[in-house]
Amino acid sequence: MLRLIETEFYKLRRKKSVWMMVLAAFLMPALSVCYFGYLGQAEVEPAQFYKWSAFGYTTWIILPVILGIFATMIVYEEKRLQIVRQIWLVPVKEESYFFSKFCMILVLSVGFMMLTAVASVLCSVLPGFVPFRLEDMMYLFEKCMEIGILLAFAMLPILALAIVGSGYVMPACMTVVYALAGFFLMPVNMYVHPITSMGAILIRKKDIPGLLVTQESCVGKAVLCIFVWDIISFGLVKYQLSKRK
Amino acid sequence: MKEFVIETRKLTKCYGEQTVVKEVDLHVRKGEIYGLLGRNGAGKTTLMKMLLGLTPETSGEVEVFGRKLRGQEKQIYPQIGAMIEAPGFYPNLTGTENLEIFARLRGMKREQTVKRALAVVGLPYRDKKLFGNYSLGMKQRLGIANAILHDPKLLILDEPMNGLDPIGIAEMRGFLVKLSREQGKTILISSHILSEIELVADRVGIMDHGALLAQKNMKELKKGEETLETYFRNVTGGVGIA
Numbered sequence: 001m002l003r004l005i006e007t008e009f010y011k012l013r014r015k016k017s018v019w020m021m022v023l024a025a026f027l028m029p030a031l032s033v034c035y036f037g038y039l040g041q042a043e044v045e046p047a048q049f050y051k052w053s054a055f056g057y058t059t060w061i062i063l064p065v066i067l068g069i070f071a072t073m074i075v076y077e078e079k080r081l082q083i084v085r086q087i088w089l090v091p092v093k094e095e096s097y098f099f100s101k102f103c104m105i106l107v108l109s110v111g112f113m114m115l116t117a118v119a120s121v122l123c124s125v126l127p128g129f130v131p132f133r134l135e136d137m138m139y140l141f142e143k144c145m146e147i148g149i150l151l152a153f154a155m156l157p158i159l160a161l162a163i164v165g166s167g168y169v170m171p172a173c174m175t176v177v178y179a180l181a182g183f184f185l186m187p188v189n190m191y192v193h194p195i196t197s198m199g200a201i202l203i204r205k206k207d208i209p210g211l212l213v214t215q216e217s218c219v220g221k222a223v224l225c226i227f228v229w230d231i232i233s234f235g236l237v238k239y240q241l242s243k244r245k
Numbered sequence: 246m247k248e249f250v251i252e253t254r255k256l257t258k259c260y261g262e263q264t265v266v267k268e269v270d271l272h273v274r275k276g277e278i279y280g281l282l283g284r285n286g287a288g289k290t291t292l293m294k295m296l297l298g299l300t301p302e303t304s305g306e307v308e309v310f311g312r313k314l315r316g317q318e319k320q321i322y323p324q325i326g327a328m329i330e331a332p333g334f335y336p337n338l339t340g341t342e343n344l345e346i347f348a349r350l351r352g353m354k355r356e357q358t359v360k361r362a363l364a365v366v367g368l369p370y371r372d373k374k375l376f377g378n379y380s381l382g383m384k385q386r387l388g389i390a391n392a393i394l395h396d397p398k399l400l401i402l403d404e405p406m407n408g409l410d411p412i413g414i415a416e417m418r419g420f421l422v423k424l425s426r427e428q429g430k431t432i433l434i435s436s437h438i439l440s441e442i443e444l445v446a447d448r449v450g451i452m453d454h455g456a457l458l459a460q461k462n463m464k465e466l467k468k469g470e471e472t473l474e475t476y477f478r479n480v481t482g483g484v485g486i487a
Contacts, residue, residue, distance in 0.1 A: 007350055010338075010342070010346055010349075011338070011346065013338060014337045014375075015337055078333075081335075082329075082331065082332075082333035083333040085299055085329065085333070086332075086333065086347065086391065087350070089297065089322055089325070090322065090351055091322040092350065243301070244298075244301060
């Protein structure tokens with residue numbers, strides 16, 4: 001398994017698109033500087049700034065779409081070029097294949113959020129919006145780590161769709177639909193969609209200002225929702241890949 | 246009777262109403278080079294995919310090394326090297342890097358294994374050329390290098406001469422004969438180039454419209470002073486293929 005995961009990283013050599021995805025981590029922090037600069041606010045609450053730079057559009061739209069496209073990319077190329085056939089002949093089990101792809105999603109997700117955290121700190125402290133305080137930074141990094149891990153699990157259905165589907169258009173389109181569904185369902189019902197359930201877990205301490213929620217946060221329900229979606233996704237992948245036998 | 250490395254019994258594959266492989270009884274003996282001949286669309290590639298478990302059979306049985314593949318992939322696959330259709334590799338990696346991935350997946354010493362495999366097929370080690378820029382012949386060579394990377398006992402090669410220049414074809418021929426004669430490897434090779442199979446194979450099987458019409462020992466064929474092309478035409482009732 002470790003060998004498989006190691007080779008997954010090796011396969012990304014010279015892929016400029018991955019670097020472009022990672023650079024998107026700087027988008028919202030940079031826009032936050034513009035936003036708060038435009039508002040003319042000299043001092044901003046750290047949580048307020050981080051909500052814009054890391055906990056807002058980055059968490060609900062940008063990163064889910066990036067993870068979905070990345071998942072589609074790493075799977076589709078191997079299917080299109082018939083490389084996956086050679087992987088089966090090693091042999092590599094279906095579960096291992098799925099898990100190794102998930103590890104890539106997890107690493108990108110956590111790495112992206114860590115980079116977002118670094119960018120948020122730089123964009124908040126250097127222009128002087130937020131004073132440099134270690135506890136604020138720890139809060140930001142902890143929250144970003146949480147988002148990175150949870151979002152990777154929340155995006156597993158899209159990875160499954162990329163594996164069982166035959167092209168790239170459907171998973172790519174479904175990524176956008178899936179991400180937007182999470183964004184719009186958040187104030188409606190937090191426990192039907194993995195992304196909204198991720199949100200329910202994030203807001204359990206009520207420390208992210210300005211998030212519109214109509215339900216109490218229940219971590220148990222949220223975990224169950226994500227778990228059910230992920231189990232179904234895994235089952236679908238296992239069934240589809242086993243059909244070739 | 247020699248041991249059979251590959252044995253199929255009434256192996257059939259249907260896609261909807263179309264039967265692409267019809268009740269094939271294939272027997273490949275240990276240490277021989279078996280040439281599977283047929284026109285495009287005869288069912289050679291589908292047959293090979295079923296032998297490798299890459300596509301499920303509609304009916305019939307497949308045994309490789311005397312065992313059914315299903316459920317025993319971990320034991321059987323490491324003994325098989327295969328190249329089916331156009332070999333696929335990562336276009337953003339060099340040939341060496343691509344092979345290193347598969348060597349790593351197989352738990353082999355990367356440098357030594359990859360260097361040896363590339364040397365056999367005549368590709369440079371640590372070349373900077375990306376696979377995406379390879380010519381057809383180079384891609385084919387890399388596919389074969391990947392197939393022999395782990396020193397398998399059985400090679401299943403689907404039209405390995407495709408895209409090779411005449412010198413490459415001659416080298417490939419010599420290499421396959423060496424593997425069989427000196428190392429005792431069993432090779433199942435499909436082709437539509439009759440002349441090349443004639444020079445390499447110990448036995449040939451002729452497929453047409455999904456059926457394995459005939460199997461013949463090449464020594465017997467040559468004793469009868471019949472060319473492979475004539476034999477092919479007689480069996481298929483056609484005009485030959487190459």
